[in-house]
Amino acid sequence: MSAAIRSPQPSPPLTRSVEDYLKSVFHLTSQGGFATTSDIAEMLEVAPPSVSGMMKRLSETGLIEHVPYRGVQLTPQGRRAALQMIRRHRILESYLTSKLGFDWGDVHVEAERLEHAVSEKLIERMADALGEPRYDPHGAPIPTAAGEIEEAELVSLAAAEVGHTVVLQEVSDEHPARLRYLAEQGLRPGVQLTVIDRQPFNGPTTARLGDGTTRVVGQELALLLLCRPADGE
Amino acid sequence: MSAAIRSPQPSPPLTRSVEDYLKSVFHLTSQGGFATTSDIAEMLEVAPPSVSGMMKRLSETGLIEHVPYRGVQLTPQGRRAALQMIRRHRILESYLTSKLGFDWGDVHVEAERLEHAVSEKLIERMADALGEPRYDPHGAPIPTAAGEIEEAELVSLAAAEVGHTVVLQEVSDEHPARLRYLAEQGLRPGVQLTVIDRQPFNGPTTARLGDGTTRVVGQELALLLLCRPADGE
DNA sequence: ACAGGGCATTAGGTTAGCCTAATTATCAGA
DNA sequence: TCTGATAATTAGGCTAACCTAATGCCCTGT
CATH class of the missing domain: 1.10.10.10 (Winged helix-like DNA-binding domain superfamily/Winged helix DNA-binding domain)
Known part of the structure; x- marks a missing residue:
């Protein structure tokens, strides 16, 4: 043999x-x-x-x-497999949110179970039904079917400089209660924020929203809010 | 202790x-x-x-x-659990078919994997989106969320009496190729069939469809076609 | 230069779910 | 009634993933 x-x-x-x-x-x-x-x-x-x-x-x-x-x-092979899972996860989150009325906080757990059971074909049908979305409901980029993912330089709100204006790009958390709280505060991807104050010693950050209202966000939550510079900054 | x-x-x-x-x-x-x-x-x-x-x-x-x-x-408890799985399976098959363009033959395998991963909540959202369907794409009855299932007295086409008219109620097979073939022949749930001949020794059955055309169906396939008497028989 | 603390690994054990081979129960027909 | 064939069960093993306890490596600070 x-x-x-x-x-x-x-x-x-x-x-x-x-x-x-x-x-x-x-x-x-x-x-x-x-x-x-x-x-x-x-x-x-x-x-x-x-x-x-x-x-x-x-x-x-x-x-x-x-x-x-x-x-x-x-390895490249492992990366390919990981990106495929991340694509599945994010397409599922998008689909559940926009087609089946799931809320921001709940989709993660559901997608976590489903991503191991769906076929490639089902994911592509969902992606198609959604119009090939590029971001999931938390603002995270969705890898393409070919395995490419957008890499952005994001900085958390907790690290954004006072005086600067940023756009909330992605909320990196899977904890339903925190996500719900953030959503209630209007802190969703796409919102424009101007940092107007930060307390020393890891204290809270104060930011102004587009509508002029302000939010005071403790460090723990501010770390979850990933931002990019606003256009023209 | x-x-x-x-x-x-x-x-x-x-x-x-x-x-x-x-x-x-x-x-x-x-x-x-x-x-x-x-x-x-x-x-x-x-x-x-x-x-x-x-x-x-x-x-x-x-x-x-x-x-x-x-x-x-x-046991009653086991029956409840089984019916819940069957509900999941059949709702999934219905959803994949009618909302995501899966075909009759393919849904079974996909549903078989998903049924273990979906939450109760997701199934109910899908059922709702479909308008609480009572039958799946193969014509099988879908148990209610409360665990009730319609029990019908069905007889396979292979056992229907010559001369009688029946309605094809359910196609009991999970084999994609066979299902596709039957669909091509127009043998889908809801079709009315009049049995006009049967060869002896487990031979094929000949039946006339509503449009006057006939089909000759070998015993193996005829066993999969579950029928109820047509109204007024 | 080396002692310790902290992390990683190895050793060894558990459980679920499957397998093959060996054994035992049941039942139909002589 | 007895005897075989058939079907079910028990016995004994395997693998994937997990665990706890014991051991080993690495690096920092004196």
């Missing part, structure tokens, strides 16, 4: 859990660098040894590059 | 595989009687010992009644 040539093996479908690990690594390495075992463990709510074990398997299948004691990064 | 009272335990969510077993048992006992180990094994494409093992666990959790060496039946 000679060893088979193993190049174009039809790679078995990824399990639910593998898909989740890849997504975590993608998010944790989006600023460059390595994803650490403990960060992944925290994000997925599993114990660190579970991560070590999975990382070993994933590097054997070529989806990640593992540098022992340092962390992991996605 | 005294034994805890075990009445209103918050019953853990059913696993994917448990849901599949319950559905099988439901379908296999729809004519009354017991579902046998080997029938379940065949339907789910697992080995018989896997079924024995699962039946043991399911009867411990009170979802089925197991009579050793005879078979199983659903």
Whole structure:
């Protein structure tokens, strides 16, 4: 029995859990660098040894590059798989929100379960029904079917300079209650904000909205509000 | 340590595989009687010992009644769970067909995966968007959210008497190619058929459609065409 | 230069769900 | 009634993912 040539093996479908690990690594390495075992463990709510074990398997299948004691990064193949999951997730969130009346806060959990069960075909039908949206309901960019994603330089409201005007681009949180609160405050993607004050020592930021009203946002929430400079700044 | 009272335990969510077993048992006992180990094994494409093992666990959790060496039946609780899955499945099939352009043959596989991942809320939103449909695209009745299902006395075309007129009510098959073929032949739920001939020895049935054209249907396919007597028969 | 703290990994165990092989129950027909 | 064929069950294993406890590596601060 000679060893088979193993190049174009039809790679078995990824399990639910593998898909989740890849997504975590993608998010944790989006600023460059390595994803650490403990960060992944925290994000997925599993114990660190579970991560070590999975990382070993994933590097054997070529989806990640593992540098022992340092962390992991996605290979091109792993990145492709992660982006596909992120596309599924964001298309689902968009579809549930705009076609089935789900609210901003609830879609995440639903999409999290569905993204492992939908076929490519269903996602493309949904994308089509929505008119190929480029952003999900939280303002996050949706990767294309070909696996490209827009990379924007965003800065959180907590770090925006006083006096500057920014546009809220993306609300990076999956916590329903916080999202609902932010929505009530009118803090949704697309809103223009002028930073008019910030208390020292990680204190709250005060910003003026387009309609002249102001909002005082504590640091924890302000960190979730990702902004780009307003046009002409 | 005294034994805890075990009445209103918050019953853990059913696993994917448990849901599949319950559905099988439901379908296999729809004519009354017991579902046998080997029938379940065949339907789910697992080995018989896997079924024995699962039946043991399911009867411990009170979802089925197991009579050793005879078979199983659903308890009221198991029936409720099975009907919920069937509702999910059929609503999904209806939604995918009518809102996302899936075709008759393909929906089954997609729904089979999704039914384990959708929330109750999503199913009800879909049902609502469809106007609370009572039948799925194959003509099968959809259980209500309360868990009631229409039970009709149907007879397959292969067993309908020569000379009688029937209405095709439901096409009971999940095989895409067969469904596509039947659809091409115009054999969809709602069509009226008059049986004009049947060859002996399990031979084909010949039936006339409403438009006067005839179809010759081999026994294997005719068994899949479930009919009710036409009004006024 | 090295001691400790903190993180990562290895060791070893659990559970669900599947498998094959061996065993046992049931029932129909001689 | 007995005997086989058929079907169900038990026995014993495997794998994927998880866990806790024990061990090992790395780096910073004295």
